[in-house]
Amino acid sequence: MKAKTNVLVTCGRFYPSIALVRALHDAGARVDVADSYKLAPALHSSAVDQFHVVAPAAGDPLQFVEDVAQIIKDRDIDLVVPAIEEGFYLRNYEDLIPAPIFAPSFATIEQLHDKARFHALCAELGLRTPKTITVTSQDELRDAIGQFDLYLARPAFSRGGQTCLTNHGPRAGEMSVDDCVPTTENPWLVQEFVEGDDACSFSVVRDGEVVVHCTYEPSVAATGGYAIQFHSIDDFGTLEVARAIAKRFDYTGFLGLDIRRTPDGAFVMIECNPRVTAGSFLTPGEWVGGAVIDEPSELRIAPAGQKRQYDAYMLVGNAAKLPARKLLHELLTTPDAVLKAGDVLPALYCLINRRHWSHKAEEEHTSLSEAFTADISWDGSPMPTMPEGRGA
Structure with missing residues (x-):
């Protein structure tokens, strides 16, 4: 039996992955970390044994999965620990990942990540949610927001409040209905704004x-x-x-x-x-x-x-x-x-990352959060099928 558990953490740019890398190291694991961006903060933690640059999960999911699978083989990885939505891709292609993944099944992820389905789950569990209307077109969106005095609308597949249509609070007026694109594949939720x-x-x-x-x-x-x-x-x-x-x-x-x-x-x-x-x-x-x-x-x-x-x-x-x-x-x-005695480089790289993603957002005329998550997030769209013979 190996003296240590060999762990691969994915998405080193996500700040909580720094806490995760340190936690696993302190628990006695040998920790590797991966990201498509080589200056991602967690890649440069003193708690990391080796870091890896991989394909972007959302931009090239098939290559991403192959890269992770190769790291597992080369580094004798016992457990893969995803940090954010790149883990959704790993679970979708789990048959090609030759190690356990510390994440729920893809079917579970689909239900919980989809805000419309999560709303339905809460109803089944007897949990209170805002009054909600699910829409799949701009016309339905216009009709739905007209049914609430105060409303908040967002895609069913979104994160961190990065896309938000509302008429209340500090973000009122950031978006108009014309900026929103509800579809059958990625519907929007229109909800009563709940004070609190x-x-x-x-x-x-x-x-x-x-x-x-x-x-x-x-x-x-x-x-x-x-x-x-x-x-x-x-x-x-x-x-x-x-x-x-x-x-x-x-x-x-x-x-x-x-x-x-x-x-x-x-x-x-x-x-x-x-x-x-x-x-x-x-x-x-x-x-x-x-x-x-x-x-x-x-x-x-x-x-x-x-x-x-x-x-x-x-x-x-x-x-x-x-x-x-x-x-x-x-x-x-x-x-x-992020700053920790004996492991200060992640804090420095956080400053570098913040500036990098801010510049990228300006260049692409998008928000910082959208630029940051563009190549690691999943919007509910069908993932590509692995061609026969590839990924084996």
Whole structure:
């Protein structure tokens, strides 16, 4: 028997993959990491034994799968641990991946990643959701938004709030109906805007059981809607929801939930992310790493009161558009999620990445989040079929 578990983490550009790489290393694994972008932060962590540049998962999924399969063979990999949506491609082509994948089945991913199907699942589980209309054309979208005083609309296959049509809040007016393209393959959800505070959860799940759980809130959000500062809080019911979903699908992998807490003390389910989330930075690394490579003996719940932020998003372009005095205060008082003594290069590469993807977004006339995720995300479109004889 090998002394160490050899693990391959994919998508080293995704900031939570840095927490994941460190957690697995601290749990005793030998860690490799891969990405299509050679300056991805996690590739340069001191916790990494070797890094690999692979084809982009969304841009060339067949080559991506072949690249990962070759790494597994060359490096004697025991376990593949995806960080974000590149894992959806690995699960779709799992027959070609010669190692276990720490992620739910593709059928489970399809249901949870699709916000329309997740809305239906919540109804089955008795969980409250916003009033919702699913549309597949611009005409249906116009009709649906007319049925709500305050609304929020977005694609069924989207992430991080990067595409949002709304008439309320700081993002009102960012998009018009003419900018939206609902289709049968990628419908949009039009939902009643629910007032309240955002909250999230992050779980590590094995064989249908939640073994590590963290509940947290965003403290500061970027103008694109994604959180760049976050803190752990006491659980208010997210654990039971995560358990219900885990049991329903006999789930194994990471599970994230986005929730809106209403003024009346209730909570409303918003979406599910079958992947790693920022909660990994608020959870002890030895818990996360141990839960992935070993069989945990008991449930572990991250303590409230931990606070972290992405300094790269504060420093390069001030993504949250904070006043100078507030920005300085946060930089001086809140620990960077990425910076760690003895492993400082990922923090430097986060600054490089932030600038790189910002420039790419400007060149392509798109948002930062869209530029960042373009070659790793999945929009629900059918994936190509592997030609006979290829990928064997």
